[in-house]
Amino acid sequence: MRGHPKLDDLGPALPRERWTLVEAVRHQARAQGEREFLSFENGERFSFAEFDRLTDCLATALADLGLTAGDRILGLLTNSKEFMITMIATHKLRAVFVPVNTELRGGFLEHQIINSSPRMIVVDDNLMGRFSSFDPSETGIETVVGVGDESSPDISKLGLLAEVSQVRMDSLLDTTPNTEKLADPSPSDVCTIMYTSGTTGPSKGVLMPQGHCYLFALGIVAAMELTEQDRYFCCMPLFHANGLFMQVYASLLAGSSCHVTKRFSVTDWLNIVREENVTVTNALGVMPEFIFRSPPSPSDRDHKMTRILAIPVAEEWGVAMQERFGVKLRQGFGMTEVNMVAYSDLDDPVMSGCAGPPLSDFFEVIIADPDSDVELPRDQVGEILVRPKIPFCFNVGYFKMPDKTVEAWRNLWFHTGDAGRMDSEGRLFFVDRIKDRIRRRGENISSYELEQTLNEYPGVIESAAVGLRVPGAGGEDEIKAVIAINGPSPDPEAFLDWCVPRMPRHTVPRYLEFVAELDKTASGKIRKQAIRDAGVTEDTWDRESIGYVISRS
Incomplete structure (x- = not known):
C-alpha cells in the first residue's frame, strides 16, 4: 500500500480555514478562467469563470427575493445547470440548499418538505405536479422558482402552491450581479441538508457544513489522482453526495472538467465515455457489475478512461473488468453523514469489499461489538464506527431530530449501521449491512x-x-x-x-x-x-x- 497523499496540498491548496465550496468556485474562476468546467447532455457547456458569474447573478436575485443566511431553499431538480447554479448561489448567501430525490412523491416528499420547512423551492416544470397536495401554510414556502423552457408553464399543477409568488429561473439569471449582497461562508456553516433513509423511522436530514462538503470532494481528488487534464463523467444523481461532491465538485477542486447526464444507461455508458473523452468516472451499487455484464465489444478499450471508483466490486469479475476495459478500479467506504473515510490504492489487487486504509489524518475508524461498542481485534467482524479528528469535516447532526442524533453518536462514536472488519494491514473491509436498511438501485x-x-x-x-x-x-x-x-x-x-x-x-x-x-x-x-x-x-x-x-x- 502506498498510503494517502497529504490532502491539504491538493486542488486549490487552500488553508483549512477557507475550505468552502464558494471559495473553491471563486479561486478556480480566477485560476482557470474560460476553461470548460461543466457540460451537459443537452449541449450546454460553461467555463469556471461563467459558473462563478452565473452563481453571483442568481445569488443577487435570491437576495432581492428575501433569502438570507440560514434560510433553506429546496431543489426538486434533475441533473442540470440550474441544479448546480442554485446550490452555489444559495451558499453565496450563507443559506442552506436542500436537494431532494426527484423520484419522491406523496408522503415521502411531504415529510422532507415539512421537516426542512424551506422558504423557497426550485422545481423543474415537469415535476410541479408532485406538490399538488401540499398546503403552503403547513410548509412555510413563500416562493416557487420554475425551471424549464416554457415561459408560462401550467402552474395549476402546483395545487395550492400556485397561490404563492412565482418566478422563472431564466429571469433570475438575467439579474446584474451585486457582490455587496453576497457573503463569505466559513467551513463551519451548515450549507446543505441531504436526506438519508432511516430504518426504524422517517428519512433524516443530514446537516452538512461547508468543510464536510469540501473534504468529500478533496478526498476524491487524492484517491483518483485528479489533475487539470482529467475529464469526469457523472451519470449519478446530483441530489446524492457521490454525484454532487465526489464527481462534480471534485472536478472543480482539481481544475478538471466534468460531463453530466441525467441518468445512468448501461447501453450508452461506453459511447459517452468515448465521445466525451472521459478519463475517470464513478460507478455505485449495481452499476459496476451491469457494465461488466454488458455484451463485450472489440472497441471496449477504445477510449481514454483510466480510472473508475467502483463500489462494490467482487473479485470474481473485478479483475476481468479491469482487463476488459483497460482501467484501474478503486474502492472506498463512506456515507453522507461521515464523508468518505477510506479508499483503496489504485495499485492494490481487487478484493471483494476492500475499502482500503482509513484517511487517518481526518478520521478515526474502528470495528466494534455492536452491543457494547468495545473495539474488536483485527479480522473480527463488527460495526464500523467513525469520528472526525478535525472540526467540520463531518455531519453536525440530523435536522430537527436530536433524538436520532444522540442515538447515532452513542459513546462519542458515530454508528454507521454497517458491518465490517479491519485486516492485519489496517485495511477496512465492508461486510454487510446491519438491521433493517434496504438498498436498491443505489438508494438506501x-x-x-x-x-x-x-x-x-x-x-x-x-x-x-x-x-x-x-x-x-x-x-x-x-x-x-x-x-x-x-x-x-x-x-x-x-x-x-x-x-x-x-x-x-x-x-x-x-x-x-x-x-x-x-x-x-x-x-x-x-x-x-x-x-x-x-x-x-x-x-x-x-x-x-x-x-x-x-x-x-
Whole structure:
C-alpha cells in the first residue's frame, strides 16, 4: 500500500480555514478562467469563470427575493445547470440548499418538505405536479422558482402552491450581479441538508457544513489522482453526495472538467465515455457489475478512461473488468453523514469489499461489538464506527431530530449501521449491512416510510418490508412486502397500480405476500428476520413473473 497523499496540498491548496465550496468556485474562476468546467447532455457547456458569474447573478436575485443566511431553499431538480447554479448561489448567501430525490412523491416528499420547512423551492416544470397536495401554510414556502423552457408553464399543477409568488429561473439569471449582497461562508456553516433513509423511522436530514462538503470532494481528488487534464463523467444523481461532491465538485477542486447526464444507461455508458473523452468516472451499487455484464465489444478499450471508483466490486469479475476495459478500479467506504473515510490504492489487487486504509489524518475508524461498542481485534467482524479528528469535516447532526442524533453518536462514536472488519494491514473491509436498511438501485430505502405508504391501502392492517438478495439483482436488494389485510387479499397488480403513483420507482416492491396477521415477538416487534430467511416462497407473488413494468413518469 502506498498510503494517502497529504490532502491539504491538493486542488486549490487552500488553508483549512477557507475550505468552502464558494471559495473553491471563486479561486478556480480566477485560476482557470474560460476553461470548460461543466457540460451537459443537452449541449450546454460553461467555463469556471461563467459558473462563478452565473452563481453571483442568481445569488443577487435570491437576495432581492428575501433569502438570507440560514434560510433553506429546496431543489426538486434533475441533473442540470440550474441544479448546480442554485446550490452555489444559495451558499453565496450563507443559506442552506436542500436537494431532494426527484423520484419522491406523496408522503415521502411531504415529510422532507415539512421537516426542512424551506422558504423557497426550485422545481423543474415537469415535476410541479408532485406538490399538488401540499398546503403552503403547513410548509412555510413563500416562493416557487420554475425551471424549464416554457415561459408560462401550467402552474395549476402546483395545487395550492400556485397561490404563492412565482418566478422563472431564466429571469433570475438575467439579474446584474451585486457582490455587496453576497457573503463569505466559513467551513463551519451548515450549507446543505441531504436526506438519508432511516430504518426504524422517517428519512433524516443530514446537516452538512461547508468543510464536510469540501473534504468529500478533496478526498476524491487524492484517491483518483485528479489533475487539470482529467475529464469526469457523472451519470449519478446530483441530489446524492457521490454525484454532487465526489464527481462534480471534485472536478472543480482539481481544475478538471466534468460531463453530466441525467441518468445512468448501461447501453450508452461506453459511447459517452468515448465521445466525451472521459478519463475517470464513478460507478455505485449495481452499476459496476451491469457494465461488466454488458455484451463485450472489440472497441471496449477504445477510449481514454483510466480510472473508475467502483463500489462494490467482487473479485470474481473485478479483475476481468479491469482487463476488459483497460482501467484501474478503486474502492472506498463512506456515507453522507461521515464523508468518505477510506479508499483503496489504485495499485492494490481487487478484493471483494476492500475499502482500503482509513484517511487517518481526518478520521478515526474502528470495528466494534455492536452491543457494547468495545473495539474488536483485527479480522473480527463488527460495526464500523467513525469520528472526525478535525472540526467540520463531518455531519453536525440530523435536522430537527436530536433524538436520532444522540442515538447515532452513542459513546462519542458515530454508528454507521454497517458491518465490517479491519485486516492485519489496517485495511477496512465492508461486510454487510446491519438491521433493517434496504438498498436498491443505489438508494438506501427507509422500510418505515415504505410501510407507512403500504398501510394506507384500504383494508391493510400493517405491513413489513425487507430486502432480499436474489440471483440477478447485482448484489443489491429486491423488496419483499408482507401485508396483513383485513378481508380477502387484493389483486396484486391492482395493489401495485395503487402503489406506483404514491412512491418512488425504486421502492415499489417486487414481491408481495398477503396474510391475515404478521408474526411477532413477545414484545410485539415484527419478526423481519424470519421474513428474510423465508425468502421467496410458493405464496410469494413476483411482479417480474408477469412482466409488470413501472414507467419513469
